[in-house]
Amino acid sequence: MQATLPAFATTALLYLLAAATALAWFARLREAFARPPPVIAAMALLAGGMMAFVQPDLVAFHEVWAGLFVALSLAVRRPGRWMPAVAFGLAAVLIRETAGLYLALMAVIAWIEGDRREALGWATAIGILALAVGLHAHAVAQVVRPLDPASPGWSGLLGFGFFVRTMTISTALGLAPLWLAAPLVGLALFGWAAWRDPLGLRVLAVTAGYALILALFGRTDTFYWGLLVAPTLLVGLAFALDGVRDLIIGALDRRRITVTRMVR
Structure with a gap:
């Protein structure tokens, strides 16, 4: 479908998706912070994570579109209002099947939290993905021949450092020294x-999940998998200051709890 559109139309659609993602995150971040300055800082960090997603030269990368849909899905998901998130997540996996991990993690978290209906919604999206992949595999099998080149495999075992490297390549961190x-x-x-928010848990789980996938199965030429989680990564820096402060306060708290055992 993308090939049938003029180049300017495809680029315009990408910019529209990026703008929708930014607006959705602005709405969520405005609720998270009490004052405008942290919101502005968080939005600047979001922009830093989306640098690669507004480059016309990358419009053909499936991960660019899928990564924006994943970020949009995370932003619009709220307790009891998960259907738009599932729809955007489904759009992501139909563009790039490696976004299936996102669906699986969201389903698991919903199940653990006790929201069976939401978990079923994510599971339904996974089922649609499985059907699409099955049909695609069947179509490919009709044209693949024994002498065709084989995949080099997915046992890269490049470690967590490779995930860090992909994030520096995919975000504004590329402007900083390693x-x-x-x-x-x-x-x-x-x-x-x-x-301490359900959204924070989900972003952390999804980012950590893809970090693990890249560390274990990524190859040097599959660095673009990191684009699936790059848009939201740097926003975590906006919450890091409060986290460090809480750690320091906890470390300096010298109160002791005395437990008295009484035997009768």
């Missing part, structure tokens, strides 16, 4: 962990 960019990736993950 000795600074690498700790910022870890600090961003810490920030998401520090935000």
Whole structure:
């Protein structure tokens, strides 16, 4: 379908999707912070994570579109209002099947939280993906021959450092030296962990899930998998300051709890 559209139309659609994603995240971040300055900082970090997603030269990358749909899905998902999130997540996997991990993680979290209907919604999207992949595999099998080149496999085992590298390539961290960019990736993950909100948990789980996939199965030429989680990564830095403050307060708290055992 993309090939049938003029180049300017495809680029315009990409910009429209990026704008919708940014607006959805603005609405969520405005609720998370009490004052405008942190919201502005968080939106600047979001823009830093989306640098690669507004480059016309990358419009043909499936991960660019899928990554924006994943970010949009995360932003619009709210307790009891999960159907738009599932729809955007389904759009992501129909563009790039590797976004299926996102659907699986969202389904698992919903199930653990006790929302069976939401879990079923995500599972339904996974079922649609499985059907689409099955039909695609059947079509490919009709044209593949024994002498065709085979895939080199997915046992890259490049480690967590490869995930860090993909994030620096995919975001504004590419403008910083690696000795600074690498700790910022870890600090961003810490920030998401520090935000006590269901959205923070989901972003952390999805980012960590793709970090694991890249570390275990990624190859040097599949760095673009990181684009699936790049848009939201740096926003975690906006929550990191409060997280560090809470850690310091907890470390300096010298109160002791005394337990008295009484035997009768």
